[in-house]
Amino acid sequence: MIYVPTVNDHSLKESLTVSTGLHFLMFLFLYFGLPHIIPPLPAHHEPIPFDIVTIAEITNTRVADQPEAAASPPPPQQTKPQAPPPAQAKAEAEPEALMPKPLEKPKPPAEKPAPQQPDLFGSVLKNVARMKPVESPKVTDADKKADANAAASNLGPSFSSRLTITEEDALRRQIEQCWNPPVGARDAQNLIVEVIIDVNPDRTVANTEIVDKLRYASDPFFRAAADSAIRAVRNPKCSPLELAADKYQQWKRINFNFDPRDML
């Protein structure tokens, strides 16, 4: 006689299904919910052990990134990648009907090109009443030397698996020279652009990616700001990037946050 475990088997299957379902739900919760509950670990908060070895004489130390700015989870619903602009959108315009007839023959004055002002566009909004000198991010010789030191000191094998603050500073200073931020735009303080770049082993930029693609597609001000960020990392003046050759694994993917707050 063969024992047929009908009832028990059924309940086993059922509980298995329930259990699997519950675990799946828990998995979903952990995957999507956890990053919101537990703030992600800041990207780099323990520079001290390594800096003693590689820090240069001159550096721009700064406050650590705020945790919430460090890494927000990627939006679960990724938008479609931006479609390439149509080769040619045809805008039919027949403006001639709208032009009033000139009463007099126009006398074009000899257009003399306005002299270029030496201070044409400084770093910040101008106020003639209180002209306060604002430090412009000029690279001094000392800075350059520091950059060179930073690069040189990292040619050999390094202790660190991360970029040092000095190395990050060198890269930051380099990109600052190539970024032309839209300071006159409306609400320029809100035009913060996150760009992820993939870097080739020869330190040239392989790929650029705007993180907030939805806003790029819908907000022309953001799109202009994002384009200025892309131009900064793509600028031949800033190529190749100032990065230590032996740390490719660390810098093959870099996350830039372009924020004009110090310019406004």
Added chain:
Amino acid sequence: MRSIRHTTFSVQKLIAVAALAVIMFSPSARAEVKIDITRGVVEPIPIAIPSFYGNTPSEAKFGNDIARVVSEDLVRSGLFSSVDPQSFVQDANSLLVQPHFSDWRVLNAQALVVGKIETQAGGKLKVEFRLWDVFSEQQMTGLAYFSIPSNWRRVAHIVSDAIYKRVTGEDGYFDTRIVYIAETGPQTRRIKRLAIMDQDGENNRILSDGRAIVLTPRFSPAMQQITYMAYYNNRPRVYLFDIDTGKQTVLGDFDHMTFAPRFAPAGNRVVFALSESGASNIYTMDLRTHRIQKLTSGTAISSAPCYSPDGKKITFESDRGGSQQIYVMNAEGGNAQRISFGNGNYGTPVWSPRGDLIAFTKMHGGRFYIGVMRPDGTGERELVEAWHAEGPTWAPNGRVLMYFKEAPSSQGSRPKLYSIDLTGYNEREIQTPTDASDPAWSPLLP
């Protein structure tokens, strides 16, 4: 049975814990190195604009002229610099096939405009262009326009606007016009006539005959009309003027002097000041029903009213507090709040078309300033300081201001028009055939 069940659960638990561990401890898929860039170098974007390609000599001439006007527009904005055409390597024809971006990168061009002119059946011109990002080798925009050949200058301004908008995110302001007061004659018998021109100073023409002095012209948002104050028969009153027909009508029939008119954003009413027994108050008049509404009262001198772009507020100047200052009140009157608190007197407030700022004239220590502040009075910045500067007017995108300015001169008053970027840089004189004052910027042409 129990043992099987137990085992199954353990395996599941194990998988869950493993999955959790993977999620929690795996290196993030995102970039590890994170760098904040909070400063940059604000400088004009180098843009290369070769002559638009034309197959015939006449098309090539249009192509040349349009590229030149586009280049002049963009450079005048201060946000672009022109890459010297002498240095161009690639010719207009091969550009149409495919730009050699490396050639343009060598010239330090960040943007490249490639255009083409074609004559259509019927004699119309087809003007098409593409804007390329030289670094990323991507097309940023591409458009085509059709127009009669005599309109080529306007087409060039429209192309400039499209490029400006794509690169800055803001609407352009090149396809616009300026009305202003053309001043001629000796200081004792100054002739002040209404004049209009393109924003770059081209197509200048005089609209009034000069028998009466005309002051403070303002564009209607609907474009066909200008309002201003004029002294006909020695009676200073507010008039409306139709640009297309040249017809002039007086606004309302008041016994007293009316002045400082300005259209509401919808173009359906005019707000102005009316002077009566030493006091001056603000009124509006509906242009359709001619109904008049008094918005302020009292014995103070209140003047220079200007609506906010949403039509809900009015800013104006008043000496109700003892000195001339700027106030903001509701569009129906009431709830007036003083917003200017700096040293000196403030006047001629003008609300930015984008709503974020109010431009003003300030007088302090014998000097004049053109400045901007937020509508709540914060963030005051002076952009221009001069012996005499007055009458700011906004470009329709709220990015550029125009005003008139003069230096002390042995020949008396010689005002000229100037524009300046909102950042306080790139001040430029607008070339006019005569002395010029009181500019008013039109909206974008329809």
